[in-house]
Amino acid sequence: MTTCRDEALRWVHRYAIGGAAFAALPLPISTSAGLVAIETHMMAMVGEIYGENVGSVVTTAAGGSFAILGQGLKFLATRAVGFVPVIGPAIKMGIAGLTIVAIGRGVVGHFERKYPGKIFEKP
Structure with missing residues (x-):
């Protein structure tokens, strides 16, 4: 039985x-918007796993928060890349991946407080 x-x-x-791989793409535009979409979709997926439909208002609010967080982290990543240009893409990948894990663990923690130890039922 899987929880x-x-x-x-x-x-x-x-x-x-997926987010780390996306952050590594050499795009001429910022990857922040794409990462926000990944994070917002992840939040909805985690909600569905717990049997809860995450509404559009909550998703929009979370997406805005993720966008602001992403801009701050992008600034830090750009600064870090300036100091070590050879491993810049690896730094961006690490920041993107770790940020998504942190947000995901926060969302999972929220649902675990609501539904502690709930057994996963495949749809």
Whole structure:
């Protein structure tokens, strides 16, 4: 039997890998918007795992918060890349992945407080 927590954390790690790969793409535009979309979708997925439909207002509010957080982290990443340009993409990947894991763990923690130890039921 798999708990919702275990299943949700599996998905969080998948999203983190995807976000890190996305951050490594050499795009001429900022990757912040794409990462916000990944984080917002992850939040909705974790909610669905716990059997809760995350509403559009909550998703929009979270997306705005993620965008602000992403801009701050992008600034830090840009500064870090300036100091060590050779490993710059690895730094951006690390920041993106770790940020998604942190947000995901926070969302999972929220649902675990509401539904402690809930068993995951496949749809």
